[in-house]
Amino acid sequence: MTLNVGILVFPQVQQLDLTGPYEVFASAPDTRVHLVWKDVAPVVSATGLPLVPTATFETCPPLDVLCVPGGAGVNALMEDEAVLRFLRxxxxxxxxxxxxxxxxxxxxxxxxLAGKRATTHWNALDFLPRFGAEPVEARIVQDGTLITAGGVTSGIDFGLAVVAALLGRQEAETIQLMLEYAPEPPFRAGTPREAPPEIVAQARTRFAGSRAAREAIVARLGPF
Incomplete structure (x- = not known):
């Protein structure tokens, strides 16, 4: 039986949040991956990569996996009732x-997320309690049928974990080998715990504008 995975695609999505798990899911047998948006006009990612939706909210088939990637564009989505209604x-x-x-x-x-354990990018982890979630600093967090992944590159780990849950560890390991996913980063600066303080400060400065806008949005949304 064909597995259907729906990944939300939207303006200013972080493309690796999407393309990392997409590559994993698309490598699984009898699996169709749908890029879902309000219409099928191309959208542009946060880093300028054009992406083309393959299904709309109305034409998207029943899904085994519903996935929401991140990026600067999530600020608009948090107040977009059409998107929130589709997800619900x-x-x-x-x-x-x-x-x-x-x-x-x-x-x-x-x-x-209410009453759930969850994770997200390190620079947004402190927002989770405002949605009634328990924040967990981890690469992947599963709470029942909810699976959340940390920042950007964790999408590949996440994709493999979901494939293992759906199709078994052997299939996930086969895909991992096919993709030669054996990361050995050149620097130990991938988390705030590992990166030098000046690097953490520089990253926070670059995130400051989007984070300030996000703070205002979450405040408007109120308690959950």
Whole structure:
């Protein structure tokens, strides 16, 4: 039986949040991956990569996995009732409701994190309690049918974990080998715990504008 994975695609999405798990899911047998948006006009990612939706909210088939990636564009999505309504409707039908990076904030805005353990990008982890979630500093966090992943590159780990849950560890390991996913980063600066203080400060400065806008949005949304 064909597995259907729906990944939300939207203006200013962080493309690796999407393309990392996409590559993993698309490598699984009998699996179709749908890029879902309001229409099928191309959208442009946060780093300028054009992406073309393959299904709309109306034409998207029933999904086994619903995934929301992150990026600067999540700020608009947190107050987009059409998006939030779609997520609420599909969350009750999917086998797994998932997110990568700050996509978790959109799930939170849809009311799908209340009472759940969850993770997100390190620079947004402190937002999770405002959505009624328990923040967990981890690469992947599963709480029942909810699976959330940390920042950007964790989407590949996340994709493999979801494939293992759906199709077994052997299939996930086969895909990992096919993709030669054996990361050995040249620097130990991938988390605030590892990076030098000056690097953490520089990263926070670059995030400051988007984070300030996000703070205002979350304040408007109110308690969950």
């Amino acid at each position: 409707e599909r969350a009750g039908q999917a086998r797994y409701v998932t997110s990568v990076c700050t996509g978790a904030l959109v799930l939170g805005a849809a009311g799908l």
